[in-house]
Each structure stands twice: as structure tokens, then as C-alpha cells.
Amino acid sequence: MTTAEYALEITNLCKAFGGLAVTKNVSLKVRPGERRLMIGPNGAGKTTLFNQITGDMLPNSGQVKLFGRDITRLRPDQRAHCGLSRTYQIITLFTQDTLEHNVTLGLMGLRRERWQPVRSLASYGDLARESRRILAMVGLEDRASHPVSDIAYGEKRRVELAMALAQKPRLLLLDEPLAGLSSSERTTVKALIAAIPRETAVIMIEHDMDTALDLAETVTLLNYGSVIVDGERDAVIADAKTREVYLGN
Template identity: 65%
Template sequence: MSHATPALEIVGLNKVFGGLRATQDVNLHIVQGDRRLLIGPNGAGKTTLFNQITGDIIPTSGQIKLFGQDVSKLRPDQRAHLGLSRTYQIITLFPKNTILHNVALGLLGLSNERWNLFRPMARASHLHDEAQTILESVGLGAMSNKLVSQIAYGEKRRLEIALALAQKPKVLLLDEPLAGLSTQERLTVKNLIANIPKETTVVLIEHDMDTALDLAESVTLLHYGKVIVDGTREDVISDPRTREVYLGH
């Protein structure tokens, strides 16, 4: 596949909820390997845009392409199999399982073994080995046998990223991975994101621009469902419309 094919392309995307236009004629062109920061105030439509990219919600109109392929009509699991992975703004984990088991379940979801529902997970030890390796990569290796309900919020957020990375995504969507973290935890998660292999295209939502700006190569600013500014990090920072949305002047 040509390198010029964008990892993710969005054309004329609209989402109307009742009378509210949550996404308004959004066009995005995200090249392979990009680190795209999606910013915008509360309610700007950032999560709604992610939900449409993953197929969790159906657009009112418009098109979504992954590596040149129109995925607009595909189910979320079909998009996942094409290499799309995400984290959610609200943590979705199995609290009564160990963190190791949560990652192993994530791996199982991607493997052909998912059809073999009667095979006890305990016997799928290679999945646990792989899950352990992934947990070590996010600094949670030593606590892999803790229950999700026993670990701290910041650790859960790292676990969520581990779960997404376990799918070896080609395109990874991260919805506010730094939200609610302490300064120390932010640094850890930022390092984790900075070390994601360049083959993975990363789209990161954050509504505080300063927090995630140094992770970004390109930035899209959304406001009331519309793309207001879109370009390189430097272009977006210096654009007067960015100041206007953030500072109101």
C-alpha cells in the first residue's frame, strides 16, 4: 500500500442528535504515523467523532476511510480487525478480574480462539504470557495479579492503554488518557504514549491544549462540532482562531 494513503480520512461527516449538530461537515486527513491531537472545549464533539470513527455510533452523513478503505458501513469489530483500536473516556474494565486476565481477554478478543468459547481461559497460558509482557511495557508488570478493583485510577488508565496496545493497532484513538491523573502519572502516561511505535498512527483527544501539545505533530481544533483550525502543531498554536476559542479574544 502506498505510503501516501492516509491512515484515516474523514469526508463531510455529520452527526445530528435531535436538533443538535454534534459533528458538522468534518473533514480530516491523517497521514500514517501521525500524532494528531484533537482539542476543543467540553461538548465540542470530540468523543462523538471518535464514536463515529469506531462505528459505535452511525453518522447522519459522510464517509470514514481507513487506509483508503471505506469503513462507514462496517461494524465496530470489523473496523477493529482492520487495525483500529481505542480507549474510552469512561473506563471499561472487568473489576473483579485480575489486570493480567483483563489484558488476556483483550488478546483473546483478537485471536481466532475467540470462537472457541468452551476452552477454559486458564489453559490459554500463552495469552497470559503475552499479557504479562504488555503489562511490563506499561510499568504494571509487578502488579499483574491484582484485581482491577484494587488498583489506583492512574494505573487503570495505563491498563486501558495496555489493552488498546495489545491489539497491535495501526490506528489508535485515545480519549483523554491524561484526564484526572496526578502530575507524576501524567508524565508516566505521556512517556507511554511517546513510546508507541511510529507504525501506529495515534489520535489523541484532550481538552486542555497545553497538557498534550508536546506529544502532537499535528492538531485539529473542534468547536461546536466543526473543525475550526487544522494543521501542524505550530500553525494551530499561532492561529488567532485558536486563541479565540481558548481565551475568548
């Protein structure tokens, strides 16, 4: 593959907080449509790496390319415009307000970042329709007029995922999307993730090695800010270095 054909190409990325190096010379490549699982113990630097991909944090050195374009110094909204999306917990703000209104506000926020702040009345109508479509996508259309305070945690997480997907990203970052869910909610969210179209590459963080393995084609194991093992799922699982991190032997 030439460099322009990768969905994501990270080269020698380094980030430190004060004296603490949290991203240590990380390089990795993700192909278009790939399902990549990023695993590693708590504090390994997984979320910090995501923040540097989205632009929420800037690296001290190194490069991030999205579909061949150097995005290392772009703002988060500029990266979103290049097809990058992540889930943000944006619908938990107005708990007394309806689910539909919250989704509409969330979409307004996302669109304002990506496009023009100038709004016409007709586009609000579009947003309301879009928010209904998103709620239907995750089976919550009948809850649209309920206050968010009535909506279960797992249902909110489903909506956030659907909102990210509504942006039709070419690369979607999911940071522990199954965390805190009941086992039935996990099954539902896993099915949603499994149904993400192939136009979208997915990188999913999980700290529990077994939870999301069945969704992954490739796995990157991060520990103390470094890539320890990286490759096809079965090869990473079988690797002695993976067992060392997870079993301590």
C-alpha cells in the same frame, strides 16, 4: 498523497442528535504514523467524532476511510480488523479479581470481536502470557496477582493503553488519556504515548490546549461540531481563530 495512503480520511461527516447538530461537515486527513492532537472545549463534539470513526455511532452523512478503505458502515469489530483501536475501560469490571485475570478477560473480549469464538486451551495459555507481557510493558508485572481494587486509577489507565497497543493498531484513538491523573501519573502515561511505535498513527483528544501539545505534530481544533483550524502544530497555536476559542478574544 493519494487517498489510499492516508491512515484516516474523513469527508463531509455530519451527525445530529434530534435537532442538535454535533458533527458539522467535518473533513480531515491523517497520515500513517502521524501524531494528531484533537482539541476543543467540552461539548465540541470530539468524542462523538471518535465514535463515528470507531463505528460506535453511525453518521447521518459523509464518509470515513481507513487506509483507503471505506469503513463508514462497518461494525466496530470489522474496523478493528482493519487496524483501528481505541482504549475502552474494560478492566474496571471485576474489581475483586486479579489484575492479570482482568487483562486476560479483556484480551479474550478483544480477540473474540476480531477473530473466532472457538477457543482451544492452548490459546488461553497464549492469552495469559500476553497479559503478563502487557503488564510488564507498563511496569505492573509485580502487581499481576493483586486484586484490581488495589490498583491505582492511573495504573489502570496504563493497562488499558497497553491493551490497545497489544492489538498492534495502525491507527490508535485516545480520548483524554491524561484526564483525572496525578501529575506523576501524567508524566508516566505521556512517556508511554511518546513511545508508541511509528507504525501506529495516533489521534489524541484533549480539551486542555497545553496538556499534550508536546506530543502533537498536527492539531485539529473543533468547536460546536466544526473544524475551526487544522494543520501543523505551531501554525494552529498561532492562528487567531485558536486564540478566539481559547481566550474568547
